[in-house]
Amino acid sequence: MGWLQSLISPLKKLWFQMHSTHKKRRGIYILYEDVKSCPYEDVHVLWSILVESHSSSLPLKK
Template sequence: MGWLHSLFSPLKKMWFRLHSGPKKTGRGIYILYEDVKSCPCEDVHVLWSILVEAHTHTTPSLPPPKA
């Protein structure tokens, strides 16, 4: 049975490493937003607004449509 454990142990570690990493979806930002919204500290809200403003200024805007 030791050979079976030695075979599946690295596979199990790889499986957990692949499936427990951070997700690359917007869900994490939404969870963070909900945490910020529920926080009573004014400083957190100010920092969040600065972050949102900085993000909107750095995203490239689309060129105006040609007529």
């Protein structure tokens, strides 16, 4: 039964890493609907700056 645990353990770690990374990427996009409904142009400008700076800090996938 130890071999089964040694097989499952790395797969479980990979599973958690993949799903936690996805949640981290969502970060600022949770606020998207609120920003979209805001009538102030300043908020939209700041949002675009934030999104551009956030997307450039993400590592590129290969």
